[in-house]
Amino acid sequence: MMAAEESGDASRTLVAQANAALAARARWSPLEIAFWLAAAASIFLFPTKHLILTEIAILGLFALSLDLLLGYAGIVSLGHAAFFGFGAYAAGLLAKYHVVNEPVLALLASGIATMLLGFVTSFLVLRGSDLTRLMVTLGVALVLREIANRLEITGGADGLQGIVMDPILGRFSFDIYGHVAYVYSLIMLFALFLVARRIVNSPFGLSLRSLKGNPLRAAAIGIHVNGRLVAIYTIAAGYAGIAGALLTQTTQFASLSVLDFERSADVLLILIIGGTGYLYGGLIGAVLFKLMQDWLANLTPQYWQFWIGLILVIIVLVGRDRITRTTDPIRALVQRATDRVWSGVRGSG
Amino acid sequence: MLRRQLVLGLAAGAAGALLTSPALAEDTIKIGLIIPMTGQQASTGKQIEAAVKLYQAQHGTTVAGKKIEVILKDDGAVPDNTKRIAQELIVNDKVNFIAGFGITPTALAVAPLATQAKIPEIVMAAGTSIITERSPYIARTSFTLPQSSVIMADWALKNGIKKVVTLVSDYAPGADAEKSFSDRIKAAGGEIVAAIRVPLANPDFAPFLQRAADAKPDALFVFVPSGQGGTFVKQFVERGLDKAGVKLIGPGDVTDDDLLPTMGDAIIGAVTAHMYSASHPSQMNKDYVAAFEKANGFRPNFMSVGGYDGMHLIYEALKKTNGDTDGDKLMAAIKGMKWESPRGPISIDPDTRDIIQNIYIRKVEKVNGGLYNTEFQTFENVKDPGKAPK
Incomplete structure (x- = not known):
């Protein structure tokens, strides 16, 4: 009796500890809050740059989706554009043939359609090692691209022309300056980020990390590995699909380039620049990558790809860690300040 | 966690620095030239850029008392890029013309913007018939x-x-x-x-x-x-x-x-x-080829005359409107324009705004x-x- 009670107590404390740890992870740090305040401020600070900012927000969402796969579940993919492109065409077709006219609903519908595709293809990804996964994801993207190229309904290489978007919620119509498009994309990004943040800080997210670390051991302690992988793959596909749908809705156009291999490669690069496994990597990478690309392409329209390549090589050689190490003391300071504020809040509460 | 979050601060700083836009100059007429300078269609962009530069070198950069500024942008022949670049040129740089367009999908992607902003879209390369029907502000100097x-x-x-x-x-x-x-x-x-x-x-x-x-x-x-x-x-x-x-x-x-x-x-x-061969036997073409080869070191092709004549069309339209950049007036000036090109005599069909040529x-x-x-x-x-x- 005593022993059973003791072990009951022990497991209860363990659960409490785990919950406390998860809660600590889920706490908002001031830098995170500052990030989103800065994002909101960009609406008013850079009104002439909303077009490229919209693209950055969409790219950030796309990279966030890959981060869920790569950073949390350890699934490598070279064909993530398959879902991006599928969502893009889904949104385009929904609008063009007036199936769903309201953009937000159409966005959700495209996301759900892409989740279905993700669910079906996830079973291919369950098999084999990283190398097989690279090949399988790449293959799926190539197959989809060729289908889009062949079908009459997608317009082939000419792209999906003649998409006209209805106003958002029937009130806000897309303008040529891209103001509405940017606010819309940013809100969607933030909403989906909140969901992603909730997911990775839940016990489910924790189990993903454990199976990323060691799938055999995770299975041994009773985690249903394949089930988790299918779930996160489906979710990530939905995220990518919504990113693609946002692109179509804001540009009122979709072309084969949404399914290009370059797009899958770019998003992987972005994630490598920004870092994986903390959700902000994709967003930061998208900001840096796109601004750098835009800036260089304006400086030298002919040779910008050379400079991008060079900079990427330097980033990888020097290593992000070495760059960030120089800022360690500041970070430590912020950390200490945060802890104090939080303990103060808790003490008074 | 926090270590990485500092990257975020750096990113914001960099973003601020890169996003500040240069001041706009008055009294200039701006042409947004969107062509593929990278990727598979890069040769088209290379030819058009060279021809546009040659035209400006030969005919000066002032028309009707206004300075002509060409803003070159690379779209890699990817229509999504073309559309965003064109939109930025129109709303931020306030361009008066958009020109170029290496392949048909890129020209089509921009057509709704030309209509919305009432800005002439001069197609210098893409050759599908329907392009000029997609907006009343499209004229073509290439071919179909x-x-x-x-x-x-x-x-x-x-x-x-x-x-x-x-x-x-x-x-x-x-x-x-x-x-x-x-x-x-x-x-x-x-x-x-x-x-x-x-x-x-x-x-x-x-x-x-x-x-x-x-x-x-x-x-x-x-x-x-x-x-x-x-x-x-x-x-x-x-x-x-x-x-x-x-x-x-x-x-x-x-x-x-x-x-x-x-x-x-x-x-x-x-x-x-x-419609064009570098060995076209007119004197005008001989001079054109000689000047082009001297400036660039390679032979002009049919894409180059599309660019050259596109610039001519823009210059002549501006002369007709006396520097007025109203889209409708410019299009009226463009319709029916006739001139001698290195490829031979050409004109713009007043009904379809498409090119008529030998x-x-x-x-x-x-x-x-x-x-x-x-x-x-x-x-x-x-x-x-x-x-x-x-």
Whole structure:
């Protein structure tokens, strides 16, 4: 009796500890809050740059989706554009043939359609090692691209022309300056980020990390590995699909380039620049990558790809860690300040 | 966690620095030139940029008392890019013209913006018939595929070619070329034994050429976009189609002047219909080619005259409106404009805003040690036959 009670107590404390740890992870740090305040401020600070900012927000969402796969579940993919492109065409077709006219609903519908595709293809990804996964994801993207190229309904290489978007919620119509498009994309990004943040800080997210670390051991302690992988793959596909749908809705156009291999490669690069496994990597990478690309392409329209390549090589050689190490003391300071504020809040509460 | 979050602070700082825009200058007329400078269609961009620079070097950068500024942007021939770049040029840089457009999808992607912003869109390269119908603010200085394809069909029929295989890139201009050519051939009792379409991106022509060879036609009608001709001809020769007596015919894109010098003697004898050859015998063209080669070190091709004439159209329209940049006034000035180009006499059709020009039948020959398309027959003032009769 005593022993059973003791072990009951022990497991209860363990659960409490785990919950406390998860809660600590889920706490908002001031830098995170500052990030989103800065994002909101960009609406008013850079009104002439909303077009490229919209693209950055969409790219950030796309990279966030890959981060869920790569950073949390350890699934490598070279064909993530398959879902991006599928969502893009889904949104385009929904609008063009007036199936769903309201953009937000159409966005959700495209996301759900892409989740279905993700669910079906996830079973291919369950098999084999990283190398097989690279090949399988790449293959799926190539197959989809060729289908889009062949079908009459997608317009082939000419792209999906003649998409006209209805106003958002029937009130806000897309303008040529891209103001509405940017606010819309940013809100969607933030909403989906909140969901992603909730997911990775839940016990489910924790189990993903454990199976990323060691799938055999995770299975041994009773985690249903394949089930988790299918779930996160489906979710990530939905995220990518919504990113693609946002692109179509804001540009009122979709072309084969949404399914290009370059797009899958770019998003992987972005994630490598920004870092994986903390959700902000994709967003930061998208900001840096796109601004750098835009800036260089304006400086030298002919040779910008050379400079991008060079900079990427330097980033990888020097290593992000070495760059960030120089800022360690500041970070430590912020950390200490945060802890104090939080303990103060808790003490008074 | 937090360590990484600091990257975020740095990113914000960099973003702020990069996002500050330069001040706008008044009294200048801005032309947004959107062309592919990278990727597969880079040769088109290279030619147009060189021609635009040459035009400005020869004709100055001031028209009707205003300074002309060309803003060059690379879209890599990706329509999403083109659309965003055009939109940024219109709302941020306040350009008065948008010009360029290496391939049809990019020109189409921008059409709704031209209409919305009432800004003339000058198409200097893309060649699908429907483009000018997509906005009343589009005018074209390049060519349309049906223009040369129909003429090609007429010539083929007169020269005993009855059985033809068509091979085109699988996108709008290819479909245009195939349809207009086939319709004309069939109407006259000829036969299309196979209609082959090859993918636009990274094509491997070998398997398609084998199918063409198996059909044993009199001639192979080919359209591939400028820049792919070199690969095509190489594989055409490797498959031995030239030796099997299959004539190579088509719109002039396949024997593009840019790549022709590197194609090798196997291409000699290929007959094409097109609106420009670097060996066009007018004095104006001789001067043009000489100046172009001197400035750039390579031969101008048909894309370059599209760019050169596009600039001329913009300059002349501005002279007519006396520097007024109102889109409707500019379009009124553009309609019906007539002038002498290095390719010969050309004009803008007032009804369709498409180009009217001579189409020449040419044969690849060796002239002074170099390969050239020598013109030997002229069809004068050809309108775009692809437009639906109104």
